[in-house]
Structure formats: C-alpha cells, structure tokens
Amino acid sequence: MAKKFSVVGKPVIREDGIDKVTGKAKFADDYKFNGMLHAVMLRIPCAHAKINSIDFSEIQNDESVFSIITNKDIPGTKKVGVIKNDQPVFCNEKVVTPGDVLGMIVGQSEEKLRSLVNKIKVDYSTLPLLTDPQKSLEPDAILIHPETKSNLIIHHPLRKGNVEKGFTESDHILEQTYTTQLIEHAYIEPEAVSAIPLGAGGIKIIGSIQNPFTTRRIVAAVVNLPLDKVQIIQAHLGGSFGGKDDTMCILAARAAVAALKTDHPVKIRYTREESILESYKRHPYILNYKVGFAKTGKIKAMRIDILADGGAYCSMSPFVTWRSVVQATGPYEIKNVHTDVRAVYTNNPYTGAMRGFGSPQPIFANESLMDEIALRLGMTPDEVRKINGLKEGSITATGQRLKNHDVNLLNVLSTAMKNTDFKKKWINNKKKESQLGELDLSQPVLKDSQYMNPDQLIKKGIGLAISYRGCSLGAEGIDAAAAYLSIQNDGSAYLLSGLAENGQGLRTTFSIVAAEVLGISHEQIFYLETDTSRVPDSGPTVASRATLMGGGAVKNAAEIILDRLISLIRKEWKLKKKDEIEFKENKIFVNKNKISTFPDLCKLAANRGVNLATIGWYKSPTVDWNEHTGQGDAYFTYVYGCHVAEVQVNLGTGEVYLDRITAVHDPGTVINKLGAEGQVYGGVTQGAGYGIIEEVTTDRGVIREQNFDQYLILTSKDIGEIKPIFIQGKEIFGPWGAKSLGEPTLELTAAAISNAVCNAVGKRFFNLPLNLEEIVLGKKLRPEEIKRGSLQ
C-alpha cells in the first residue's frame, strides 16, 4: 500500500524565499571584505597564438596596481581540469581560445585596473586556426594540445548485434544528418568569487560556485595546500545549469593565488562579456543517423555517428558524450545498434556540462527521425513510438534489461496525447499543410508564388518527443552523497548536505525529506550554509542526482536519529515489541496515543545522553560498463518523459510562436510539488529557447554574441502556456522512490517544437535553432565551413 505522506508531495515554499524577495540574499558579488583587492584579467583577442613576451612596464609602477599575477606565481599545479588537467590557470606559452587568461593585475579599484589592462603589451604570433571539428582528426590537422598527439578527446563506441544484417532485413533505410548549436548557460548572475587568506596558511573562498568540493580539489592543487586548508563557501548562487563548475574552479584558483601572494582578500567579478567569453558552453553536435525499419514500423538497425565539438579544453566532454552514447538511439528497443561518439579539440570556446548533458542533441536527432519514419509509413507519430518504445523488461542499446521500476515511457506518451488531443490536431494540421502544394524540400518554405496569402501565412503545428534518461552519474564514477543532521534540545534541527543549492530548491527538498521521517515541520529545520569544512564530499551537484542521492542521504541521517529516538522511547516507556510508535505533527504516538511532543523527547534524549547528530550516507547501487563494446548496465534506474509542443509558424517571416507546451514526466515520487513544477517551467522554457532562438556563433573562434542584446533567451512574453503533468512511477531507489527531473524537463522541448513546425509547414528542419532564417531560407549566419544537416 502506498505510504501516506505529511509533507512529501505537497507544494512547499522555499526556505530562502524571504531573503531573495527582500534583496537581502547575498550573492557572490555582494560580499565585501576589509582590505579587499580586485583582480582583472589579461587576454588577447585571438583564438590561437604563441605568446612571445608580456611587457608590464607601462603599468607596473602605476599606483593602482598592487600586484601582477602570472603563471610564475602559482605554487602548485599549473594546469587543471575536472577530468583532465589540460587547462592552464594562466597561459604562459600560448592561447588556444579567446577566453584564455594570460595573467591578472590586482589592485583596489576595479575600474582603474580595467583601463590599465589594455596598456600591457603582449607580443604574440598567431597560429593557424582549427575551428571546424570535422577537420580535427584529419592527419594534417594542427594540434590544439601537441602533447596529446591527437585532437581526439574521447571516443565512445557501442556495438550491439549486427547492424549490416539488420539493414538487409529492413524494408526501408533512412539516412539523415542533424546539427545542433553552441549554447550559453545564460545564468543571470555573472561569475564572482573572493579568496580570503586565513591566518594559518589556509584560504577561504566564497563564490558563485556550483560544486564546492570540485572547486576545493582544484584550488588545493593550484595553491599546493592540503584539502583541509581550503575552505569553500557557496554564496547564494544566481543560476548555474551546469555552468559554474570548471570556470568557477579556475576563477577560485586564480583568486586564491592572488590572495596568498598579496595577503589580502581578492575578488574576481566578471562582466557579462567576460562571462560569455570565458565560460564553457553546451556542445554543438553533428549527428549522422542511418536507420533500417520494416513496413510494420519495427526498427531493425541503427547506425549512429556523432561528432561533438569539445572546443579548446577537455572539460566534461568524456562524460557528456558518454551519456550521448548510452541514450543516442532514443528510448527504443533496437536489436542492432552501432554507435560512435567522438569529442574533439578545436580552437572554439570550450564545451562542458550544461543542463541536459549530452541528451538534448541526440533527442533532437532521434525524435526527428522517428517522426520521419512515421511519415514514410503513413503512421501517426505515436504509432511508431509505441511499436519500438521501451517497456518493462526491454533491453536497451547498451544491453541493459529494464527492471526494478515502472517503465512508464508509453504511459507518459499516452497521457500527453490524451491531454492535448494530439492525434486529431496532428492529422488536421497535416491536411492543411498540403494546401501549400508539393514542397521541394531543398527550397525555402515558400516559393515566390506562395508568398502573402494571409490564409496560408500562419500555420498551426503540433509535435511530440519522448525520452528516457539514466539517473545520476551512472558509470561516470563513484556515486555517493552525505548529509549532516543535528537535532537540538528543543526539537529544532540543523541540516546540511554535501550537495549544493543551485537555485533549484534543494535545501527545501532536503528539509522536507528530514521533516517527513521525523514527523516534524520542515520549518523547524535550519539549513546551514554550504561549506566544505562541515560535511563530507558528496560529489558534484549534477546529473539531476541531488534529490535522489542527496535526498537518500538526508533520509538515511533522519532514520538513524529516528532509530535512536525509538530506542529511547522503548526504554523510557518500557514498551513491548508489538507497540507501534509513530512520529507525526511534531508529536509522538504509541498505539495512536500521544506520549510526548517532539521537543520534549529531544530534551529527554539530551538528558539521557543520546547523540542526536549524525552523518547520513547514500551510495548508489553498482553499475557496470564495458568501454570497448559500450555494453553494460549504464545507470541503475531511468526516468521517462514526453513533451507536446503546439506552435504557430509565420511562413512569410519565419517567426515561430509557442502556444503551449505540455510536459509529462515520471520523476518517481515528487518530494516538493512547487519545486518540481518550477523545474518543468524553467526547463521547458530553456528547451524552447534552444529550439527557436538561442545560439552562440563564432567568427575565427571569437564569440559574436557577448551580451544579452544578441544572445537572446525567451522573455515572459515569448512563451505561452506550460502544462506540467507528473506520473509518479514506482522505484526502489532514492528517498521513497524519488528520482530525477531537472534535466529531463529541458531535453525534449526543442525536438517536440521541431516536429510541431514540421507538422505546420510540411518541411523538416535538420539544424537547431529554428530561427527566422532557418524557417524561411533554410540558412543560418554561420561560418561557411560548419557542416549543416541533411538537405544541404
């Protein structure tokens, strides 16, 4: 029987809400320290160059310059990275991308330093540029990091069955190429961090940091201190979406180097332009799909070749592309699969973790492909998905049998369709689309003769996309998390997890979990400041793993304390084994009779010397992976989602209007309804921006869109209704079966929109984003050499 919850699943408001609406919440740039200095970066406007010399003579005697920091001032590791140490803290030999920093000048006035930094003379020789990822692996390609001997960052193969055999057994073969664009996280808060030297040779860092423990590891290596001498405190974080990891580690390390050298607190704060210039992005992918299928719609074989532009540094590319290789077929049971995913170095801005993490790109491709299969066979989009979709006991592309949880893929699909009257709308729109006559797919949407018929100008479309997503880190690495819980004598409690609040509402979710176990109100729990010195390393706050892993740890901590309290009660009240104890509404009941309040019980526990503080721990079940065959149980469990997009397209101008997005997700048990819906609204809006307007373009490796006048995200007026629906499938892991939601909400929207646009105009698009020119002309303002999808 399903457990009846007191707090779990209800809409609960944020514990940090009041500070945020009154302007009192302190973000990284809001901190100021006595004697604080600022550091300003030195860069050159070039994507690939050898540095011959740096001449500081014009500024070094300027009274505004307190200190000059370069590579020579680094006491420890000079190159860092979250996976591979290939990114210099300060470049002293060459730059490989325009965000690279050569050194810093430090002083009291940030404004003065910014005017002075241009007076530093850098003598450099430009090197040939490599901006086309497709040329990275050619034998004569220039090497971005010559010591690696190749521009290949990683290659993930996956081999299942025999694709050639599968193709020969197929009635139809379809081959398409898709491309996706470079994407900026666009957190509204630019990066900021302060480093404060501590008396005993240690250092304290306060900043806009997504993953305090990763930052600690990197700072400690750079300043050559043991981990315990580096204390990382997370300020209120103004958005991250995966983006304040590597960049913040390196900024924290630079601030730490300067703070230790000058013995002053040192702050680095980025302008929006610097933030976009230096921070990493979401990978652009080039995806080639070949699929063979029977007349019945059954997919026989799929061959996938994906190339990811990793940019100048490795960053998270190996893990991002690993998720891609696992999920590249989409949520379909296919007997024969042959997948290769490669990430390569170029001189472009480097790419790493971003909400979605290697899933939005293949989903755009495989969900476009599924619709195309449906069209070829005269089916509706759901029919072909139902035939191939994963079900209980299905074997995934990696050879994993799905078990131990509700495989709700087809359930989310049918729920979404029912809620949107999908089939009827889809068929109607498709009929109207044929009024345009036979479209030549290689031509712009409208021929000259078709322009300006107002009846045909605005077309309606509906489209869907479905996905499955592995929860947490999977075979990326060790997956465990900790939580500290300490109950006070009056029944109030301190709680702290090793995972970090990124704005998503994790503190509230964790408070709910602890409150539910102890039968108290989440308002009795005080969530402590995230500080690496107070709680064990819990890995990074990534992969939509916080509720599942961190929540598991909080639940474990609360249950440890609950057990101690139950032992105390049994002893004090001399209870028998069969007596039932219940913690509810801040009170304790034995066989439904109230015996104490929670605060009184805590007081009693204190008097009896019972320890009411503990560290909870949650370790994921093991997974396994064969990196040569791409076979294994990649993740210990999965979540399922379906988005339906309803759009209108102006054929004359290329404008796409988003009328409604219906988002059906199975995240397992929902812990906080308000927070969960918030994840859907935000994820869908980001996903929609990915679909229609967002794009970072580069010119000779230099980003063109360096502020929000050109890097456009949707405003409140640019998106219509968003309708979240949750199907809470059963799950054996996580707190009461709660799994993942943050990333699934984003990964589907662009694919659903693209299918909807196709339903409206009868033409398929192969390149994200579907902006004005893509719709009207099938073109984009891009460097010539960048490959575009099919039909080009």
Added chain:
Amino acid sequence: MIEFILNNQHINTDFSPTTVLLDFIRKEKKLTGTKEGCREGDCGACTILLGELVNGNVFYKSVNSCLVPLGDAHGKHVVTVEGFNQNELSPIQAGMIDEGGTQCGFCTPGFIVSMTGYFLNNETPEIDGAIDALGGNICRCTGYVGIKRAAEHSISVYKKTDPKLKFMNRLIEAGFIPEYFNSIKKQLAAIGITRRKDFQAEYLIGGGTDLYVQQWESLVQSKADFTSLEKTPYEIIKLKDKIKIGGATTIQQVLNSSIVKKYYPSLQNNLELFGSLPIRNRATVAGNIVNASPIGDMTNILLALNAELQLKSSKSKRTVKLRDFYKGYKLLNKKKSESIDWITIPIPSKRFLFNFEKVSKRTYLDIASVNSSILLEEKNNIIKSIGLSAGGVAPIPLYLSKTCEFLIGKKISAATVNDAAEIAIKEISPISDARGSAEYKKLLLRQLIYAHFIVLFPQVIKAEQIV
C-alpha cells in the same frame, strides 16, 4: 551637488553626475539587492524606480539603473527593492515566494521592482498589462510561470482594498509600498529641480539607453549633462495642423499620449515592440533620431510620417526634414553645437492610413531584423501621397524615396504592390550581420511591403494576386 531621495533616505552627493546610478547604489550605498547582470539594459536585474514630481504628483517609472547617470536622479525618488521592505512582505514579495516566482533569486529583485512599478502606474491593474511591464526582465530559472501567478495574486490582493481610499493609500494599506511613500511628494518639492550652475557641460545626453551601453567608461570621465535638466522640452503638443514632440520626450510618453493615440491609434501597439518598458521609460525621441541607428524603430516611424526637426544652438535655430537628416552611416546634418529641440509631424487628413511592421529574432525586447512604416493617403483607390520607410537595410534609417515616387498616382492593386516591392528591393543595400543575412533582409522587406498593403486594404488587395 546632486540631491535626491534613495528609498527613505535623503542623499546629497558630490559624485560625478555621469556616475552610473547602479554603481552608486551598490558600491556607495551598499544596497546590494539591485543586481548587475548585463550592464546594458537587456536583463532587468538592476531595475529600480525613478519617481518624479510632475504637476504636484509623484510619478514612478521603472528604469535600468545601469543606464541611468547619477546626475539624472537629481530631484527624484530612487526606489530599490529594499525600499519596499516592511515588517510584512508586500503582496508582490509574498506572491513571488508562494507561487514559485523565485528560484535562484538573482533576477527576483528586478521583477519585484518592475511589478511594483506597474501597480504604482495602474489604478485598475490587469494581468496582461502586468506581464507587459515585466518585458524588460529576463529569468533563466522559472519559465516566468510563477512570476505571472505572483502578478495575478497581487492583483487579487489589490482588488480587495477599499476603492474609496486615495490610490496611494490603497497601495499602502495593502502593503504594496511602505507608508513613507506619502511623504515623498513634499521632500521632492523641497529639493526642486535646480540646474547646477557650476557646471559647464560638454554635451547633452538624452535617455542614454544606447550611449551608456556603448561607452559608459568614457562617459563617466566626461562632462555631460542631461536633457531632463536642460531646457529641452519633454511634452507633446497639438497645434492646428501638426503635432509637436519635445526632443526629450520618452518613447513611453509617445506611446501613452492621447494626442498621438487620436491621430495614429495603432502606434501604441507598434511602440510596445520598442525595447522594453524600462528602456521606453528612458529613451527619448531626439536620442533615437540622433543615435542614427539604421534600425531604430522610432526613427523609422517618423520617416514615414514626414517629421521635421527643429534644431537649436545657443546662436541659431533652423528646421530640417528628417528625410534629409542622414548623410551616411552615423553622419548627421547637424552641427556639434546643435541639439534637437522639437520634432513636428503633420496631422494627417482623415484619409490617411498608417501601418508599422517589425520582425526580430525574438518578438519582444529585441532589435529588428527589418522594420518598415507606411503612411498613405488614397482617393478612389488612387495613391495621393505616401511615406514609406525601411530600417536595417541600409547604412542609414532609410526613406524609400524611389518607391514612394513610383507609387504616387498609382491605382492600389496587387500589380502595383508587386512592382513597388521590386523597386524597394533595388533601393536598399542590406549587409549580412547579427540580425540576418542580406538575402533574408531583402526577402523580409518585400514581405513587409506586402503586409502593409494587405493590412491597410484587405478589401482591395487579394493576396493571391500578388506576384
């Protein structure tokens, strides 16, 4: 000395008047609720209210404090998010929490300021208007759903207040603003707007909404002064046969003007596509003209309306047609000593028809890829006079003189429109830039010219006949 009220605090400062107000608020006054997100008026995290005493009442406008020079705060009430804080949360603050309108919280203060600004300007608030007022604030976490619900919640709270109370007291009673707002009128009157006599300005700044984006570092060092303190008029007057718009009039004033609405009713909707409310609250008509952006929306409209500029310097006054004002990319028929005093547009006859079209990558808060305006007089289906302009397709805000010449005297028909579009395409010289490729812009202008005629003559032009 610059003197103003900051929340509930009287400020006297000898900081340079060109200091960015945002920096003064954050660094000097340590009011860190106001955030810096882009420093160019595109994110709204630094939104504040500027209250100004006009005819004995304080009127509040939301503005981007990153684009406001400190000197322009003189004699005004500057309100940051902290200025709304009371013992209890305001309905907007509470709504933002209860409805999930805040996640990471960085954009939240800006939204709260914009929303409160909306309530201060609307005695009968409704949801669409409230959402319009948030068009200058972007959020990356919430998808805006919780924020829109917070606005709905706030409207319902406001509607429960006693309608017999004075407007400000209704807002105070419901907790939207603290009680001290009632004392601001007196305090501002005491400050008055006195010109600083000790100061010799090198040049004049209008709203600064583009200038402070392009070159705030050098502006901060410069000796600039502000149209609002100068004698540049900021009002809209109707004369017998023309409308006079003061150079320092903001775009939002034009949008709200009953005079403009009477003769050009569609302009209100058209101008809502101009920047965002905080930008329209600052950007001036003269500033938009002098800035000479080939894609400026206001300039594009004024070209079609055949506006005339009255230029003045200390020594002289003269009049020049806007259509003759642009000599090349950012080259003006204007001496350095001259400033635009008035912009006049003729009042159209009853037979005049007007239409404005704009296409941009993002519908709201974006610069156009191409825009176009048309003003046309017809009699018996014959075009008597016409003004047609196109933005984003030449180095200057372009008046399509050849196309207009062609159209005069022609019968309104599909064939005429087709021919006109062909001429227009030859008259323009678009370049490929961030807003679109030359090819796309040509296609788009043709499309917008079609759109003008189909919107204006739905009965006459059968779209199927075109091309």
